[in-house]
Amino acid sequence: MCRTDARTAIYVTNTNKEQLSLTEAVSAYQEQWQPERGFHRFKKGRLSALPIYFRDEDKIKGLMFLLTIALRVFTLMEFVVRRQLRQSQSSLAGLYDGNPKRSTDRPTAEQMLKAFRNLTLSDIPHPKLSQREITERKNQSEHKNKHKERKKAFEKQ
Incomplete structure (x- = not known):
């Protein structure tokens, strides 16, 4: 206190x-603000744990365990990106809706994930050679069709 x-x-x-x-x-x-911020994410943020509709205590514990892992991943993302931005004395722009030029050196995990929401990482396995590519997804059905086409073309090689 x-x-x-x-x-x-x-x-x-x-x-x-x-x-x-x-x-x-x-x-x-x-x-103290750091754990409090994590609890706020559980209450109202992207990792919202409330309301819980499970009645089985084991399911509730399992959900909270998974949310705790997600919170750790969010925290680690922020730590690594912020440290790198600080070391390189740079910032990220394009994370704020309606203000693409605004930049920050302290992005949140939610902002970073939102920035990548339309990107898809495709891994096309092949016995001799595998290929990975990042594509921007306009809509889900268009993405699936392009992925199928690329996979067929790659398998012909």
């Missing part, structure tokens, strides 16, 4: 100085 006025911050914890220094306690408090 933290209470502040114009000059003072009061931190209260249930541990002693030997287990957690003042600096460590303040740092832990300041990092």
Whole structure:
């Protein structure tokens, strides 16, 4: 818990100085927004876990386990991309609807996934040679037809 006025911050914890220094306690408090953001994603975001219609406790636990893995993937995506952008001193544009020139050096996983939503990675296996390609999908049926055509052409080779 933290209470502040114009000059003072009061931190209260249930541990002693030997287990957690003042600096460590303040740092832990300041990092608290990260797990809270994850819980927000469970409540209202892309990983929405509510409402849950299962009655079987094992199914609920399984769903929460999968959502926790997804949350970790989202967090890892953000960490890696943000670190790379920071190291290269660059930013990403085109992630904001209605404002394609706006850029950010702190993209969210949701923004990145939305930017890739119309792209499809196709892996066409072949005994001697396999081929991977990324295509932009206009609509699902058009994509399936193009994939079938490419697969037939590749198999003739």
